Amino acid sequence: MMNMNRRLNGSARLMLVSDLDCTMVDHDAPDNLSLLRFNALWESYYRHDSLLVYSTGRTPITYKPLRNQKPLLTPDITILSVGTEIMYGGGDDMVPDLGWQQFISHRWDRAIVVEETNQFPQLIPQAEKNQRPHKVSFKVDKVMALEIMNALSERLEKRGVDINIIYSRGVDLDILPKRADKGQALAYLLKKFNNEEKLPHDTLVCGDSGNDAELFSLPQVYGVMVSNAQEDLLQWYAENVSDNPDMLHATERCAAGIIQAIGHFHLGPNVSPRDLKDFRKCKVEMSSPAHEVTKFYLFYERWRRAEVEKSEEYMQNLKSVLQSSGIFVHPSGVDLPIHQCIDSLARLHGDKQGKQFWTWLDRLSSVQIGSNAWLVKFNKWELCENERRCCLTTVLMSSKGEGPDDFTWLHMHQTWLYGLEIKEPERWLF
Ligand code: GLC
Ligand code: MG
Numbered sequence: 001m002m003n004m005n006r007r008l009n010g011s012a013r014l015m016l017v018s019d020l021d022c023t024m025v026d027h028d029a030p031d032n033l034s035l036l037r038f039n040a041l042w043e044s045y046y047r048h049d050s051l052l053v054y055s056t057g058r059t060p061i062t063y064k065p066l067r068n069q070k071p072l073l074t075p076d077i078t079i080l081s082v083g084t085e086i087m088y089g090g091g092d093d094m095v096p097d098l099g100w101q102q103f104i105s106h107r108w109d110r111a112i113v114v115e116e117t118n119q120f121p122q123l124i125p126q127a128e129k130n131q132r133p134h135k136v137s138f139k140v141d142k143v144m145a146l147e148i149m150n151a152l153s154e155r156l157e158k159r160g161v162d163i164n165i166i167y168s169r170g171v172d173l174d175i176l177p178k179r180a181d182k183g184q185a186l187a188y189l190l191k192k193f194n195n196e197e198k199l200p201h202d203t204l205v206c207g208d209s210g211n212d213a214e215l216f217s218l219p220q221v222y223g224v225m226v227s228n229a230q231e232d233l234l235q236w237y238a239e240n241v242s243d244n245p246d247m248l249h250a251t252e253r254c255a256a257g258i259i260q261a262i263g264h265f266h267l268g269p270n271v272s273p274r275d276l277k278d279f280r281k282c283k284v285e286m287s288s289p290a291h292e293v294t295k296f297y298l299f300y301e302r303w304r305r306a307e308v309e310k311s312e313e314y315m316q317n318l319k320s321v322l323q324s325s326g327i328f329v330h331p332s333g334v335d336l337p338i339h340q341c342i343d344s345l346a347r348l349h350g351d352k353q354g355k356q357f358w359t360w361l362d363r364l365s366s367v368q369i370g371s372n373a374w375l376v377k378f379n380k381w382e383l384c385e386n387e388r389r390c391c392l393t394t395v396l397m398s399s400k401g402e403g404p405d406d407f408t409w410l411h412m413h414q415t416w417l418y419g420l421e422i423k424e425p426e427r428w429l430f
Contacts, residue, residue, distance in 0.1 A: 008198070014050040014267050015200035016042075017079075017186055017215065018258060019207040020058065023226055025070050026254035032071050034256035036360055039073050041259060041272040043364045043378070044294045045286070050268075051200065053189075054090060055079040055182045057168070057211050061129040067091075068388075071381065073362050082166055082174050082211050083185035084134035091363075100188060104134055107162040108177035116155050120148055123173065136175040145173060168210035169230050182207075183214025190218075202267050206258045209233050216241055223247045224261035226254050273298060289366040289374040289397055292407045297380065300430055301359045306350035315346045322409045329413040331391055331428065338412060345429055358383045372399045374407075379417060380430075389428075390417040 018024045026034060042052060052075040056063060059081045066072065075090035084104060087094035113136050117123055123138040130137045140148060149165045152175070156163050162178035186205070193199050204222045205215040210232040216223040217240070225233055227250050234249075241247045248264050250257030263270035269286065273279075273294045299318075302308045319342055326338035364378035374397045381390050391414040400406040412430070 008049060008051070011193070011198045012049065012051040012200040013202070014046060014262075015053060015203045016046075016050065016258070017053040017055050017203065017205045017221075019182075019209070019212050019215075020054055020056040020063075020066060020072070022208045022228060022230075022254065023206050023212070024054070024072065024255055024258070025066065026228075029254070031356060032358070034252075034254055034259070035071055036358055037272040037274045038255040038259055039071060039360045039362070040274040040294055040298065041262075041269065042073060043361045044273050044288070044291045045269040047364050048290065048366065051076045052090075053077040053079065053186075055083065055186065055205075055207075055212075055215065057082045057172070057174070059130055059132050059135070060085070060087075060094070071358065071360050071383065073360075074379075077189065079182065079185045079189075081132045081135045082176060082180070083182040083214075084132060084176055084180045086185055086189065100185070101134070103188070104177040104180040106177070106179055107160065108134065109159075109161050110134070110136065112159050112161050113156065113163065113175055116152065116159065117175065119155070120152065122148060126172070134177050134180060138173045138175075139171050140173045142170045149173070166211045166214075168232060170232060172211070174211065181214045182211060183217055186215060186221075187218055202265075204258075204261060204265065204267060206261065207233065208254075210236070213237075213240075216247060221246070222261065222265045222267070224257055224264075225249045226257035227251050228253045228257075289376045289395075289399075289407060290364050292397065293364070293376055293378065293395060294361060297359045297361060297430075300345070301357065303345065304348055304350070304352040305355070305357055306353040310349040315342055318342050318345075321407065326410050326412070328430070329411075331414040331416045338409065341429060348429065352384065356383065356385055373397070374399065380414070391415060392417050 024035065052073060054075045058066065063080055078087045078090040078094060080087060086097040086100045089095055110133060117136065122144050123140050126137040126139060145167055153163065153165065164176045164178050164181055166174045166176060166181055190199065202222065204224065206224050207215055208226050208228060209230040213233055213236045223246065225237060248261050250260045252260045259270055259272065262268060273291065279295050308314065319339055322338045322342065324339055327335050328338045328341050329335045360381050362379040362381060366374050366376040369375050376395045376397060378393055379390050380393045381388060394413045395409055396411040397407045397409055400408065
């Protein structure tokens with residue numbers, strides 16, 4: 001049914017379903033550090049056998065700018081518009097689930113909803129970009145919300161339209177078809193996986209506000225409300241699920257709260273490679289080609305920000321990992337001996353010191369192509385101040401087979417993906 005099923009032959013080890021605003025994304029953290037910590041964790045240890053699902057109130061139109069502003073990984077599935085749109089993929093190639101659209105259209109008539117809501121001047125329509133075929137959204141004062149919700153439901157019932165009203169953050173009021181919300185969209189997906197005998201081993205839902213509540217009502221899922229959760233969700237939690245051991249109110253904000261929940265429920269590795277200052281302390285069993293490239297780029301970032309000391313030893317270590325005959329095909333098309341690139345890197349120590357300079361990897365896949373050869377492919381992002389660039393990167397690696405940590409880089413190839421107007425291509429490294 002979906003391209004990620006080609007990646008996953010069986011059930012996902014973990015299906016992580018997260019809201020975006022104020023859950024995955026912390027709008028109060030300009031450095032996006034906890035999101036970047038999550039990214040490194042996910043790409044190193046989960047991407048190959050787990051599913052990342054975003055579930056947001058945003059529409060396809062308002063989801064896109066968030067992706068451009070924040071270092072969000074590409075999810076496997078994107079649930080948009082408060083559960084009314086399910087899309088497979090999460091990048092520029094999203095494919096809608098038409099079966100879901102059809103299913104939720106039952107006893108839904110948008111025109112009648114609009115007509116009836118016009119009778120309530122207290123309902124302030126949200127911007128056009130927030131309106132969708134199965135989502136009619138308003139702003140309304142908390143004091144009046146409950147009364148209006150009751151009156152509206154009654155009027156629409158009389159007109160034969162079945163609705164679901166979701167109230168969030170003490171201001172947003174969404175009118176959806178009765179069959180749709182974030183929880184029902186996820187239940188539909190889980191049922192679909194079950195029918196294919198691919199039910200995920202574990203599912204973790206993550207949220208912060210009213211429109212996430214339905215995610216937490218599903219049976220057999222773990223749930224985390226991030227520490228910064230809104231009053232409406234906290235109240236719902238206190239009344240409905242506070243004694244459920246599978247639910248957690250994290251003490252950490254946003255993506256850090258998600259990482260905390262992964263640890264709390266023992267769902268898998270919960271130490272982000274970003275949190276390790278000294279990679280020699282990594283557990284050997286964590287080693288893999290995915291982890292290897294993650295470590296490399298974290299070192300690269302810290303080197304350029306001068307967060308690791310300038311030492312010849314580091315450069316020699318890198319050279320010992322990169323085969324001396326190895327070639328780096330630069331995105332401009334020029335190829336260079338890989339050791340020459342290390343010499344250039346040595347000279348750039350600290351050139352990004354004090355700057356917002358970050359790297360992260362997305363859509364990482366690694367395929368074993370021989371008894372000790374691996375092809376690792378990923379999108380490598382680099383952000384400097386406000387400029388972002390992305391390169392599709394392929395690395396050919398061999399493992400010596402002595403220790404699992406013994407990878408040798410044989411060949412590396414990059415192609416520009418986004419941010420084509422590179423002002424100084426000669427400053428681009430790796
Ligand atoms: C998002 C949407 C908005 C919706 C709200 C609550 O902010 O943009 O339209 O009302 O979520 O679901
Ligand atoms: Mg939110």
